[in-house]
Amino acid sequence: MDLGGLWATFLANPIVQFAVRFVGLYVLILYLASIYWTVRDAQRRIENPIVPYLAGLLAAIPFLGVFVYLIVRPSETLSEAYERQLAEESLLSEAETRIVCPTCHERVQDEWLLCPSCRTRLKRVCPSCAKLIRPEWNICPFCAKDFDERDYTVHAIPGGRGAST
Numbered sequence: 001m002d003l004g005g006l007w008a009t010f011l012a013n014p015i016v017q018f019a020v021r022f023v024g025l026y027v028l029i030l031y032l033a034s035i036y037w038t039v040r041d042a043q044r045r046i047e048n049p050i051v052p053y054l055a056g057l058l059a060a061i062p063f064l065g066v067f068v069y070l071i072v073r074p075s076e077t078l079s080e081a082y083e084r085q086l087a088e089e090s091l092l093s094e095a096e097t098r099i100v101c102p103t104c105h106e107r108v109q110d111e112w113l114l115c116p117s118c119r120t121r122l123k124r125v126c127p128s129c130a131k132l133i134r135p136e137w138n139i140c141p142f143c144a145k146d147f148d149e150r151d152y153t154v155h156a157i158p159g160g161r162g163a164s165t
Contacts, residue, residue, distance in 0.1 A: 034059055038065075038066060039052050039053060039056040041055075042069070044077045045076070045077050101115040104117050106118070128145035
């Protein structure tokens with residue numbers, strides 16, 4: 001039995017030749033698609049406009065290039081990094097706008113006059129317009145009432161009849 005002649009007859013079969021060409025074409029398409037995918041993926045992950053094409057050259061190394069790229073590529077896309085950065089900035093902004101008591105650093109609401117934990121005066125009521133203002137302010141920003149010591153202390157009733165608050 002001639003194995004060489006049998007192998008030559010097998011390879012001369014038109015169906016086998018079509019199958020070999022089809023598999024070769026399929027492998028070539030996969031090879032080119034892997035290079036294209038590498039370039040597109042690198043463009044989504046790397047800001048530098050030249051590096052994705054260098055990654056494509058790396059992917060042109062058969063079998064090894066794409067695997068090396070998969071190992072060294074950034075773990076997140078540029079849009080994912082941007083979303084993460086926005087979320088971090090949002091959390092920082094929320095933390096900065098959180099109102100806390102200056103004494104005990106407990107969270108308080110903007111409308112509260114006193115801290116319920118330590119009883120620190122957070123706001124006071126303007127005697128002129130009745131809006132809430134900070135205790136350290138010397139003037140009301142809403143009605144322009146200028147404060148002095150008499151606004152904080154017991155007032156004498158006109159006519160000398162005693163004192164009231």
